Every structure is written in C-alpha cells, then in structure tokens.
Amino acid sequence: MLTAIHPKLPMRNKAATRDYYVNQLGFRQLGSVDYDGYLMLEKDNIQIHFFEFKELDPKENYGQVYIRTNDIDNLYQSLLNNKVKIHPNGPLQTKPWQQREFSLLDPDNNLLTFGQAV
Template identity: 30%
Template sequence: MSERVTPEFAIPMLPSSSISETLQFYEAMGSTITYQQKAPNNYIGLKLKGIEIHFFGLKQLKPESNFSSCYLRVNDVDKLYNDCRAGLKQQYGKIPLKGIPRINPIKDIPTYGVRQFVIVDPSGNYIRIGEKIKKEPGVLFEEDGEKPQKATPLRKAYELANRLAHGKDDLEAAASVIDKALASNKNVEPEIRFKLIVLRLDIANRFEDIEKMKVMEKEGRGLLELVGNVSEINEDIRSFYQILEGDRQ
C-alpha cells in the first residue's frame, strides 16, 4: 500500500497590530480559526476559502506604513468578493471602500491573466485575491516575449492606469495618467473614457476628494446616457454605482 503524500503548500505569515481586530475582520469574511496562541507569542492561524493565513502580534506596527503582502489564488473569485463585501458591510455597517481597512473593486487585468480584488486589513496587510483568466498581450510593454499590440492613446492610458492602481497601488501616478488622458482625448471612444472615469472616481473616493468625485460622477452619468448598456463596460457600470452608493452609506 503506497504511502499517502501530503500536498506541499505555503502559509503566509503576516504582522498584526491587534490580533483581536484581525480576527474580527477576517471572521466577518467567513474565515475560521485553525490555530491560536496568546503566550509567549500572540499568534493566530485563519483559513479563508480553504487557504491558510497566519498572523503574529506586532504592537508597534503602523498600518499605514505596512508593506506586507500576499497573493491568494482562488476559484470563483466573484463569489468570494461578494461574500467578503456582504460580511464587511455587516461588520462595519457599510462596505469600507477607502482608508484602512478596505476592499477594492474587483477588476480584470488581462495583461497579467488575472481577475482580482484587493483587501487591506486593519493592520495594513495588502491581500490580493485572484482567479486566472485568459492572458492577453498588453498595449504598452513587451512581456513574455510578446510585443505590445497597437492601440489608441485612451486604451494605452487605461492599461497603464489600471496597472498602476491595481497592480502597483500607485494611486497618485494612476490619477495623473487618467487626468492627462481625459483632458487630451475628448469626444472619442466613450466606452474607454467611461472606464477611465470609473477608475478615477475610485481613486478620488479613496483620497476623499469630494469635488473630483462630483466631476467624475457628472461626466460618467452623461456618458452612460450616450453609450447605454454596452457589454464592454457592464462591470464598470456596476463599479460606478457601487462606489457612489458606498460613499453615501
């Protein structure tokens, strides 16, 4: 009889400024405890959708200065995203879309071959959660030996801003790219323009830039009247209203 082979796997170990806050946050999203220790080390193991993440207490940790991160590869990322949003809304009374903690919008990033969202937990840990999708050549850089596709300035701006905001988390750089693109490419490609506006709306929301949000909301609503419900922007339309509704909860 052959010996059963235990699958090999990795367990992220992330810092926590408060184990109790970490537990409440992840339990709200459906996590279960796999291990807990209070002395000599304040430590907890949690399982989210079958994936273990461990946390160790670090009281001196400043969440806004935390660079710890990990990536969770899952199946049915949309269901998990919706479950997480519902759980966090119940925990906090509203869906946290800005600041710390928060949950970012779910996005396709075809150039990376993933559909993903980001959770920033109370300790500032940056958790990317994604599912594989068909990988497509980008329009900006050569990657994996594939040369970039030809594209319009707006499409190039959207890919760059999307990478900066959702891949690198450089919101200021993403905002700058979007603002320049919207100012110099008017009255063309309304669908791509709307996608840029939704991304800029999300950034403005996270920076609590109310005036910019009002500008993006007004232009976004105007574009929706022009283009209607187009399959290319269905998800962006959902995100548009989720951001606005979340901000007004």
C-alpha cells in the first residue's frame, strides 16, 4: 500500500535552497546527516527532497509540486508577511476545479502550488 510521496526536485546551490525553504517557507532540514549534493526538508506532514544539478538552467526547469493544505488562507498570509514572492500568475484564488490555490517559484524555478478544496 502507498503511504507517502516525497518529490525530488533539482537544485543548483544547496545552501541557497536550504535558506529559501527554511527561512522563507518554514521548513526544517530532515535528519542529522548532511549528504553531499542531496537535501531533505520537511514541514508538517510533507517532505521535499532535492538533488544537486549545478548545470540546471532555471529557465528550462519544469519541476513542479502540488501541496495540499487545510488552511490555505493563513498559509498564504504568513508567506506574504514573510515577504515571500508569490508567482506573478499565481496569487490566491478559487479555481474552476473547486480548489483555492496559489503558487510560487523557488530559487531554481521549481513551481510550488498550494491548494485546498473549496
């Protein structure tokens, strides 16, 4: 039986990725071992893993993750309060598919979309 999913996204710079997710989005580093070229982060009940890809061209990166939440309004406001840049085409709004969603881009252009059922 399937119990969880931990997406793997590319990163160019481990320190920059860690800084963004920890200090901007409120994640924490998972585990006590610092693996070379690999980063595992966690917030609440989700994990996102990152693999080093130094040659990544952010303009050609199509990494995407859809993260469900049960308090999208407070999450959105907390990110705004923390001055996290929201995707220009992704402010919080109710979509025709009955989800309230917003999106942002991390330093490597990975798209993070947060959603909650209406």
